[in-house]
Amino acid sequence: MNRRGYVQLELEKRRRMNNVLLLSLLLITRRKNKRTPKRFWIRDIFKKRQQLGAYHNLLNEMRLTDTEKYFNYLRMSSENFNNLLNIVGPKLLKIHCVREPISIGERLALTLRYLASGDSMVSISYAFRIAPTTITHIIYETCNAIWDCLADSVLLKPDEESWLNIAKEFEERWQLPHCVGAIDGKHVSIQAPAHSGSTYYNYKGSHSIVLLALCDARYKFTLVDIGSEGRHSDGGIFKNSNIGKRILENQMKFPAPSAFTENGDPFNYYIAADEAFPLSTCIMRPYPGSFLSQTKRIFNYRLCRARRVIENVFGILAARWRIYRKAIIASQPTRYCSSLTIDREDEFGGVIGGDWRKEPSNNLISVGRTSTNMYGRVAETMRERLSKYFVGQGAVAFQWDK
Secondary structure (H helix, E strand, C coil), X not given: CCHHHHHHHHHHHHHHHHHHHHHHHHHHHHHHHCCCCCCCCCCHHHHCHHHHCCHHHHHHHHHHHCHXXXXXXXXXXXXXXXXXXXXXXXXXXXXXXXXXXXXXXXXXXXXXXXXXXXXXXXHHHHHHCCCHHHHHHHHHHHHHHHHHHHHXXXXXXXXXXXXXXXXXXXXXXXXXXXXXXXXXXXXXXXXXXXXCCCCCECCCCCEEEEEEEEECCCCCEEEEEEEEECCCCHHHHHHHCHHHHHHHCCCCCCXXXXXXXXXXCCECCEEECCCCCCCECCEECCCCCCCCCHHXXXXXXXXXXXXXXXXXXXXXXXXXXXXXXXXXXXXXXXXCCCCCCCCEECCCCCEECCHHHHCCCCCEEECCCCCCCCCXXXXXXXXXXXXXXXXXXXXXXXXXXX
């Protein structure tokens, strides 16, 4: 074969190869452009929501025949559920476009069940027969609606009159004068958000956000600060929180100092805290150490006796809303509380643990020390004055054997 014939043969081979490649590309393109069959509008199990879903079936049955189980399921009575629905319902209404929207009652019920049980959103999806993605949106929207509708009416609006009322209750119920609240903080375990790295990684080796809260003498939250990342050092949690800044900068509108004994000197109003918080003119904490004088031991007992209220509040929170018992996965007027639920005292002043302490351990972890122990002489003088009052004019009979 001469050179010319060889060149023509090679050109023919290349032409054929190009044709094969073009045909292959055309076939692939046609397959990609071929319309895929539409997925069904809704799964068969979800089509039976109004016949077999928990809201239309189980909840209705319990509401009519077993109010105790109804309360256990949603952590509230049907009357309270209806009251809450009337408050948040307008924010949950949806416009009827193509399909009939999920009712506001069902939206509220599945959200309460999610919070009360600690079940996953997938489990709630099966129980209520609603798609998991829809469940996620409903829970998010409903929680926001509850907060928007209730925050202003349930949480405290700091003013002098409110603080004076709280101080009066602390003195009457816990024999602690001038106390305007008890404070504590907890790490709430969460599943680490995507790409968050060590942002939420805390000293306990888990991921968390911090819930810092103040409560009154009747086991009610008055102020809350939510969302500080778990990675923050113990010393920065309180100092960097909104509550901490306002307390330390005297922006809480506490009442002016006044005497709590006849002919006594004025004394600041303050918050009861544990060793994790700094001693200051507006925060009283126990004396450190084990080998203390009787006066200091009695002061610690009296202060901790009142501060125990906030421990009970967190315990009740986790016992009722069991979502706090596991890592959370997520991108009120005074109410009756059984005397068995909270810590109480016997006739001799001894502590009888509340039923919440018998519940399996929850994921609310103490924040640990929140600041340094440096304090001024004025704060120490205040603590000494309060200590002397507890062993003098303000003594109670059951404190001496503590």
